[in-house]
Amino acid sequence: QQQVKQSPQSLIVQKGGISIINCAYENTAFDYFPWYQQFPGKGPALLIAIRPDVSEKKEGRFTISFNKSAKQFSLHIMDSQPGDSATYFCAASIESGNTPLVFGKGTRLSVIA
Amino acid sequence: SAVISQKPSRDICQRGTSLTIQCQVDSQVTMMFWYRQQPGQSLTLIATANQGSEATYESGFVIDKFPISRPNLTFSTLTVSNMSPEDSSIYLCSGHMYTEAFFGQGTRLTVV
Numbered sequence: 001q002q003q004v005k006q007s008p009q010s011l012i013v014q015k016g017g018i019s020i021i022n023c024a025y026e027n028t029a030f031d032y033f034p035w036y037q038q039f040p041g042k043g044p045a046l047l048i049a050i051r052p053d054v055s056e057k058k059e060g061r062f063t064i065s066f067n068k069s070a071k072q073f074s075l076h077i078m079d080s081q082p083g084d085s086a087t088y089f090c091a092a093s094i095e096s097g098n099t100p101l102v103f104g105k106g107t108r109l110s111v112i113a
Numbered sequence: 114s115a116v117i118s119q120k121p122s123r124d125i126c127q128r129g130t131s132l133t134i135q136c137q138v139d140s141q142v143t144m145m146f147w148y149r150q151q152p153g154q155s156l157t158l159i160a161t162a163n164q165g166s167e168a169t170y171e172s173g174f175v176i177d178k179f180p181i182s183r184p185n186l187t188f189s190t191l192t193v194s195n196m197s198p199e200d201s202s203i204y205l206c207s208g209h210m211y212t213e214a215f216f217g218q219g220t221r222l223t224v225v
Contacts, residue, residue, distance in 0.1 A: 032212050034213070034214070036216075041218075042218055043117075043216030043217050043218050043219050044156070044205075044216050045216070046213055046214070046215070049212075049213070089156070091214075093212075095212050098144040098209055100144075100146045100161060100207075101146075101207075101214055103155045103156045104155065105154075105155045106154070106155050108153075
C-alpha cells in the first residue's frame with residue numbers, strides 16, 4: 001500500500017517557468033511533510049518541510065502548499081532554473097516517535113533553456 | 114543539521130561475497146535508517162537501527178541477509194551478505210536529528 005502518492009512522474013519546464021509537483025497522503029497521523037531534492041550520484045537533500053498547522057511555507061523560490069482537508073501538499077518552484085533539474089521526492093512521517101519517512105515515487109524535473 | 118559520511122561510495126563485488134557499508138554522522142542522532150534505491154526509483158526502507166537494540170527490519174528484508182550494527186549514536190554499518198546480482202542497487206543511510214532526516218551520499222553496489 002503506497003501511503004504517499006506523487007505526481008507527475010516526470011516534468012519538463014522552460015527556464016523561468018513554474019514547476020509544480022503534487023503529493024497526496026492517506027495516513028491522517030502524518031504530521032511532518034518534507035521535500036527532498038536528489039541529484040544523480042548524491043543522497044537526497046532536505047529542501048523544505050511543512051507541518052499541518054500552516055497552509056503554506058516559502059523559502060526563496062520554493063513554496064510548499066498544504067491542504068489538510070484534502071490530504072494533499074505540493075511543491076512550487078518559481079523561476080525554475082536549469083540547476084533545479086533533479087529528482088524531487090515528497091515524504092511524510094509521524095513527527096513524534098522517530099518513525100521513518102514514507103517517500104513518494106519521485107518526480108524527475110528537467111528545466112530547459 | 115548533520116553531515117553523514119558514507120563509504121564506500123561504490124564497489125563492484127563478486128557474487129557470494131559480503132560488503133559492509135559504513136555511515137559516520139558528525140552529530141549524535143537518535144535514529145538511523147538504511148534504504149535501498151534502484152536507479153531512477155524511490156527509496157525503500159530496509160531497517161531501522163536504534164543504538165543499543167537490534168535493528169527492526171521491514172517486510173522482505175532479513176537480518177541474516179542485511180545484518181546491521183549500531184554501536185553508538187554516531188555510527189552504523191550495514192552488511193550485504195552472500196550477494197547476488199539482484200542486490201545491485203544504491204544503499205543509503207539516514208540519520209534523524211529532531212524531525213529532519215539527513216542522508217549519506219549512498220553506496221552504489223554492483224554484484225557480478
